[in-house]
Amino acid sequence: MRRPLVAGNWKMNGLRASINALMDGVITGSSGLGSTDIAVCPPFVYLAQVHSQLATSQVALGAQNVSHESPGAFTGEISADMLKDQGCAYVVVGHSERRSLYGESDDLVARKYAVVQKAGMIPILCVGELLEERESNQTEAVVARQLDAVVNMCGIASFAHAVIAYEPVWAIGTGRTATPQQAQDVHAFIRTRLRDLDAKIADGVRILYGGSVKASNAAEIFAKPDVDGGLIGGASLKAEEFLAICKAAAA
Numbered sequence: 001m002r003r004p005l006v007a008g009n010w011k012m013n014g015l016r017a018s019i020n021a022l023m024d025g026v027i028t029g030s031s032g033l034g035s036t037d038i039a040v041c042p043p044f045v046y047l048a049q050v051h052s053q054l055a056t057s058q059v060a061l062g063a064q065n066v067s068h069e070s071p072g073a074f075t076g077e078i079s080a081d082m083l084k085d086q087g088c089a090y091v092v093v094g095h096s097e098r099r100s101l102y103g104e105s106d107d108l109v110a111r112k113y114a115v116v117q118k119a120g121m122i123p124i125l126c127v128g129e130l131l132e133e134r135e136s137n138q139t140e141a142v143v144a145r146q147l148d149a150v151v152n153m154c155g156i157a158s159f160a161h162a163v164i165a166y167e168p169v170w171a172i173g174t175g176r177t178a179t180p181q182q183a184q185d186v187h188a189f190i191r192t193r194l195r196d197l198d199a200k201i202a203d204g205v206r207i208l209y210g211g212s213v214k215a216s217n218a219a220e221i222f223a224k225p226d227v228d229g230g231l232i233g234g235a236s237l238k239a240e241e242f243l244a245i246c247k248a249a250a251a
Contacts (some may be wrong), residue, residue: 004249008190008236025239051087062090068111080119108150131170171211215244
């Protein structure tokens with residue numbers, strides 16, 4: 001049985017004082033949630049601070065992005081080895097904001113996925129469609145293309161050490177949410193596509209939902225058979241809300 005994972009993506013939010021308060025709440029409230037894996041992904045500059053707070057906690061540390069390059073003359077970039085050195089267990093790759101705002105291609109995302117695994121961390125591979133792609137019935141084609149880029153570069157076996165996050169781009173930061181059945185349909189498609197290559201890998205990989213998950217809708221979404229938790233955006237910035245989502249995953 002797949003163990004649920006709830007990962008908080010803080011995006012470009014937080015300052016030292018607010019992060020201290022947020023993590024105090026998350027750490028205290030997560031102590032009784034041993035059946036769910038929990039991770040937080042702060043901005044790069046706060047990784048060390050959060051890692052220090054997590055020293056005696058079950059909550060794991062993640063990063064929001066990574067360079068696809070090896071250490072060297074790449075001003076402003078952060079390597080996978082640096083993230084590993086800061087205590088990261090997870091790294092988000094291919095988030096829709098990276099794809100749409102910064103032009104990250106499927107190939108580049110696959111290269112980032114590869115360097116994360118090479119450094120001994122778990123990539124959280126984000127896939128998902130734009131509103132116009134959903135409305136033109138291109139959801140499966142888009143998600144398949146994004147998955148195939150990683151399979152072709154890294155192989156199906158790599159998904160034994162990876163997490164997938166389905167994020168319908170039209171439901172991120174918009175207040176719109178895919179219905180639980182819409183989420184399940186795409187999650188099932190992802191698992192079936194991987195199962196065509198390796199059934200054991202497909203059945204074991206965790207697929208998270210990442211589209212405006214809130215405490216009020218988490219339980220219904222997480223109840224679907226192919227939804228194994230969530231990649232949480234804005235709701236992860238409030239300890240009480242984030243913990244309620246974690247509890248829904250544990251139920």
